[in-house]
Amino acid sequence: MATIKGMNLTLKIWRQKDANSKGKIETYKVKDISDHMSFLEMMDVLNEQLISENKEPVAFDHDCREGICGSCSLHINGEPHGPDRGVTTCQLHMRKFNSGDTIYIEPFRAKAFPVIKDLVVDRSAFDRIIQSGGFVSVNTSGNTQDANALPIPKADADKAFDAATCIGCGACVASCKNASAMLFVSAKVSQLSLLPQGQVEREERVLNMVSQMDDEGFGNCTNTGACEVECPKGISLENIARMNREFLKATIHKEE
Amino acid sequence: MALDSKCPTGPIDKQWTNHKNNINVVNPANKRLIDVIVVGTGLAGGSAAASLAELGYKVKSFCFQDSPRRAHSIAAQGGINAAKNYQNDGDSVYRLFYDTVKGGDYRARESNVYRLAEVSTNIIDQCVAQGVPFAREYGGLLDNRSFGGVLVSRTFYAKGQTGQQLLLGAYSAMSRQIGKGKIEMFNRHEMLELVIVEGKARGIIARNLVTGEIQRHSAHAVVLATGGYGNVFFLSTNAMGSNVTASWRAHRKGAFFANPCYTQIHPTCIPRSGDYQSKLTLMSESLRNDGRIWVPKSIENVEAIRTGKKKPTELTEEERDYYLERRYPSFGNLVPRDVASRAAKERCDAGFGVNETGEAVYLDFSAAILRYGKEVATVEGISNPSENKIKALGEKVIENKYGNLFQMYEKITDDNPYKTPMQIYPAVHYTMGGLWVDYNLMTSIAGCYAAGEANFSDHGANRLGASALMQGLADGYFVLPYTIGDYLANDIRTGPISTDSIEFDEAENAVQKRLEQLINNNGTKSVDYFHKQLGKVMWEKCGMARNEKDLKSAIIEIQQIREDFEKNVKVPGGMFEFNPELEKAARVADFIELGELFAHDALHREESCGGHFRDESQTKEGEAKRDDNNFAFVSAWEFGSNPSEPNLHKEALKFSNIELKQRSYK
Ligand SMILES: Cc1cc2nc3c(=O)[nH]c(=O)nc-3n(C[C@H](O)[C@H](O)[C@H](O)COP(=O)(O)OP(=O)(O)OC[C@H]3O[C@@H](n4cnc5c(N)ncnc54)[C@H](O)[C@@H]3O)c2cc1C
Numbered sequence: 003m004a005t006i007k008g009m010n011l012t013l014k015i016w017r018q019k020d021a022n023s024k025g026k027i028e029t030y031k032v033k034d035i036s037d038h039m040s041f042l043e044m045m046d047v048l049n050e051q052l053i054s055e056n057k058e059p060v061a062f063d064h065d066c067r068e069g070i071c072g073s074c075s076l077h078i079n080g081e082p083h084g085p086d087r088g089v090t091t092c093q094l095h096m097r098k099f100n101s102g103d104t105i106y107i108e109p110f111r112a113k114a115f116p117v118i119k120d121l122v123v124d125r126s127a128f129d130r131i132i133q134s135g136g137f138v139s140v141n142t143s144g145n146t147q148d149a150n151a152l153p154i155p156k157a158d159a160d161k162a163f164d165a166a167t168c169i170g171c172g173a174c175v176a177s178c179k180n181a182s183a184m185l186f187v188s189a190k191v192s193q194l195s196l197l198p199q200g201q202v203e204r205e206e207r208v209l210n211m212v213s214q215m216d217d218e219g220f221g222n223c224t225n226t227g228a229c230e231v232e233c234p235k236g237i238s239l240e241n242i243a244r245m246n247r248e249f250l251k252a253t254i255h256k257e258e
Numbered sequence: 259m260a261l262d263s264k265c266p267t268g269p270i271d272k273q274w275t276n277h278k279n280n281i282n283v284v285n286p287a288n289k290r291l292i293d294v295i296v297v298g299t300g301l302a303g304g305s306a307a308a309s310l311a312e313l314g315y316k317v318k319s320f321c322f323q324d325s326p327r328r329a330h331s332i333a334a335q336g337g338i339n340a341a342k343n344y345q346n347d348g349d350s351v352y353r354l355f356y357d358t359v360k361g362g363d364y365r366a367r368e369s370n371v372y373r374l375a376e377v378s379t380n381i382i383d384q385c386v387a388q389g390v391p392f393a394r395e396y397g398g399l400l401d402n403r404s405f406g407g408v409l410v411s412r413t414f415y416a417k418g419q420t421g422q423q424l425l426l427g428a429y430s431a432m433s434r435q436i437g438k439g440k441i442e443m444f445n446r447h448e449m450l451e452l453v454i455v456e457g458k459a460r461g462i463i464a465r466n467l468v469t470g471e472i473q474r475h476s477a478h479a480v481v482l483a484t485g486g487y488g489n490v491f492f493l494s495t496n497a498m499g500s501n502v503t504a505s506w507r508a509h510r511k512g513a514f515f516a517n518p519c520y521t522q523i524h525p526t527c528i529p530r531s532g533d534y535q536s537k538l539t540l541m542s543e544s545l546r547n548d549g550r551i552w553v554p555k556s557i558e559n560v561e562a563i564r565t566g567k568k569k570p571t572e573l574t575e576e577e578r579d580y581y582l583e584r585r586y587p588s589f590g591n592l593v594p595r596d597v598a599s600r601a602a603k604e605r606c607d608a609g610f611g612v613n614e615t616g617e618a619v620y621l622d623f624s625a626a627i628l629r630y631g632k633e634v635a636t637v638e639g640i641s642n643p644s645e646n647k648i649k650a651l652g653e654k655v656i657e658n659k660y661g662n663l664f665q666m667y668e669k670i671t672d673d674n675p676y677k678t679p680m681q682i683y684p685a686v687h688y689t690m691g692g693l694w695v696d697y698n699l700m701t702s703i704a705g706c707y708a709a710g711e712a713n714f715s716d717h718g719a720n721r722l723g724a725s726a727l728m729q730g731l732a733d734g735y736f737v738l739p740y741t742i743g744d745y746l747a748n749d750i751r752t753g754p755i756s757t758d759s760i761e762f763d764e765a766e767n768a769v770q771k772r773l774e775q776l777i778n779n780n781g782t783k784s785v786d787y788f789h790k791q792l793g794k795v796m797w798e799k800c801g802m803a804r805n806e807k808d809l810k811s812a813i814i815e816i817q818q819i820r821e822d823f824e825k826n827v828k829v830p831g832g833m834f835e836f837n838p839e840l841e842k843a844a845r846v847a848d849f850i851e852l853g854e855l856f857a858h859d860a861l862h863r864e865e866s867c868g869g870h871f872r873d874e875s876q877t878k879e880g881e882a883k884r885d886d887n888n889f890a891f892v893s894a895w896e897f898g899s900n901p902s903e904p905n906l907h908k909e910a911l912k913f914s915n916i917e918l919k920q921r922s923y924k
């Protein structure tokens with residue numbers, strides 16, 4: 003393992019008491035940060051320091067701390083999930099920084115993601131989009147057909163899997179100048195349209211999900227591609243292209 | 259109070275069917291009149307909520323995360339077992355049943371385990387129907403892998419993200435019901451008390467974590483699917499928020515807590531790197547299929563490695579001690595988790611740990627890389643390949659199998675595991691203990707159910723890999739939706755449960771008081787300080803090996819931590835706002851009480867079984883020794899007058915279908 007660097011950092015952090023208050027950037031200093039620490043462990047150190055100084059710790063979302071739950075959502079030096087690629091905030095390590103650095107830490111910003119407190123935002127719009135159609139309508143029963151009754155070509159299954167690895171973090175929205183949710187929505191639409199189980203509701207699904215996405219106040223996609231770059235799970239722009247085709251087909255059918 | 263497991267009688271393979279035929283059912287029109295609260299949206303809670311809503315019950319669902327999709331189940335990596343026998347390798351419901359009872363070191367109920375094995379096949383069908391993208395073979399059929407210490411391939415998987423894909427399946431089923439208004443979803447809400455009216459669970463007190471508002475929610479039955487309590491050790495592979503509060507609150511109100519000391523310590527996790535460490539990361543068990551575990555034979559080489567004078571790759575074969583292969587020639591690196599973990603601890607305690615903390619062993623892929631490389635060279639007809647060529651070919655094979663894990667390892671440690679062996683060490687991973695439930699998954703409180711990791715039911719003293727996901731989904735999709743009807747059939751005329759009652763008043767006041775105490779305490783030490791203290795005692799004295807002396811001192815130390823916490827904890831901020839420190843404080847308070855019960859349980863069980871190893875109960879070779887004459891029972895603890903005086907109830911375990919044997923992996 004690399005040798006330990008004791009880093010001294012200046013942190014510029016967005017503080018906001020609650021949804022209705024105005025927020026502002028505050029400056030903090032932390033010392034002796036080990037380069038083995040994860041970014042959130044560095045935040046833990048800061049919070050312990052603030053508590054001992056009788057100040058309020060900084061609120062941020064996190065849970066699994068291994069890049070899979072999609073809770074963590076920090077905008078670090080202008081990039082969702084920070085400077086490393088293919089990782090979430092919780093997987094970002096301090097070895098990506100140097101002693102003396104100033105780090106800007108803000109919440110994911112989008113009209114559809116209002117701030118709850120400090121760095122915590124409300125991403126329930128994503129849940130509502132899934133509720134509008136991101137599922138296969140099948141009830142639980144003990145007599146569904148045998149799982150192997152319907153072979154699925156491995157290539158399709160693999161593509162569906164790749165789309166299904168989206169963790170719903172919202173980095174795509176935060177990275178987009180239009181705050182568009184197309185990458186997130188298209189990942190779910192793609193997964194289900196690639197699988198035979200998703201066929202019956204295929205058209206209805208894409209229409210409903212896109213309409214819910216618009217209702218939630220996400221912006222339009224202008225193909226800047228920023229989302230794909232910042233997505234920690236490598237969800238590809240191909241999915242957006244696929245969703246556009248699905249949407250077009252479904253719209254035409256509906257009009258006919 | 260006598261414990262009645264309500265296990266059906268008769269031939270084991272007919273019990274579940276007969277039971278379903280004989281229990282009460284609620285007709286569809288009446289289900290609309292019945293409210294069910296489901297706390298937790300992991301595999302167990304998510305699947306239960308969706309299925310209950312599909313049946314027509316009015317469901318209220320709760321989770322503390324900002325979305326049900328983020329429950330801890332999302333992090334499961336390796337896979338899910340099912341007795342499908344798609345590989346035609348002789349698997350069957352009976353074999354899965356047998357493996358689970360044996361793997362659990364004969365400390366689980368036969369009837370429950372058989373049912374689990376029986377419904378396992380339905381789970382895979384259901385998940386595929388929902389669009390869960392399991393791994394497939396080129397022919398388009400489902401692929402399987404083999405897992406921890408069993409002789410068949412019955413594990414279904416989706417790369418290293420099986421839990422994620424299964425949970426998103428359950429989440430989508432839930433979302434569909436939320437969209438229809440059949441489930442009312444409460445994200446960012448935490449249950450802080452169970453409400454009991456006339457002896458029956460009739461609701462909960464929850465806190466809205468955004469506003470801090472304390473709320474009353476009533477129902478005809480309450481399901482707790484709130485996960486395991488591994489975070490009592492502070493460091494574990496569990497998510498940061500995983501906690502025991504819901505179970506503990508129910509326990510304090512009369513639900514028995516079973517086998518709290520049964521903990522699974524997983525052998526292959528990334529070692530701790532410093533005091534700031536907030537959690538540990540698992541490296542999937544599947545790695546042991548190709549990795550060889552070793553430490554240096556001589557202390558001199560250990561020193562040389564620790565001080566950086568030598569690299570592990572410079573040690574010759576003769577200088578390495580492949581201790582699992584040495585001690586367990588027939589299972590080698592694939593011994594069950596508890597055995598592998600203890601063997602690593604034994605070597606590190608003897609001074610052979612390979613990192614600065616002395617708590618790490620090597621998991622080495624170099625032999626597998628060479629073996630695979632040669633195979634590929636032969637297949638591709640490359641004559642006289644150079645050593646480098648062979649390695650490159652071999653690394654490709656390893657990358658295809660474990661690429662995402664190797665990448666995760668490198669991100670965390672900054673070491674390249676293709677070139678140098680991984681460092682690993684055991685870490686707390688799963689808790690087999692939990693709320694005591696009968697065959698219907700009802701706790702000892704009428705109308706309060708427990709599902710998934712929160713209950714104690716199916717894994718005995720040790721859980722097999724890939725069986726937790728199976729159990730969570732079995733409970734939620736296929737068991738609870740039936741068994742809960744038996745109880746609710748008596749409630750069709752009850753009408754809505756009012757929250758305007760003395761019982762709700764009292765429960766709400768109690769929560770209010772607890773939180774006020776925490777906020778107004780004006781102490782000097784942070785919540786994490788106490789959590790770390792507790793974790794240290796748990797790890798050192800109630801961890802991989804336990805003995806009377808240590809357990810007795812653990813009890814005293816935990817009591818001291820509790821007193822210190824009550825006096826000196828400092829919780830910033832207010833009650834009626836978003837306040838993560840307050841959430842943590844309430845959880846740690848419950849962990850401290852649970853920690854003490856854990857130690858009492860471990861002290862009482864003077865045998866070694868599964869994940870519970872008592873130094874006093876071992877063979878001459880240092881292997882675990884079970885004591886079936888005196889300990890073939892479930893320890894079900896009742897909360898006494900205070901956290902230090904729990905009362906023990908025993909549920910005897912009878913084995914009619916499987917013969918009890920000492921496990922041997924030699
Ligand atoms: C890293 C890792 C890898 C694993 N890999 C595997 C594997 O490959 N195969 C396998 O079979 N098992 C695996 N396991 C074990 C398995 O993941 C868990 O046992 C299982 O997912 C638990 O599911 P659950 O539904 O019981 O609880 P959880 O998924 O833990 O869900 C608990 C739910 O309860 C909610 N909750 C808790 N307390 C409260 C409260 N007071 N108020 C409101 N809500 C509350 C939470 O919000 C959450 O929704 C793994 C575990 C870990 C840690």
Ligand code: SF4
Nearest residue numbers: 168169171172174233
């Ligand atoms: S598409 Fe990528 S960035 Fe967007 S929510 Fe999914 S994982 Fe996050």
Ligand code: FES
Nearest residue numbers: 065067072074092
């Ligand atoms: S905390 Fe779960 S993805 Fe970062």
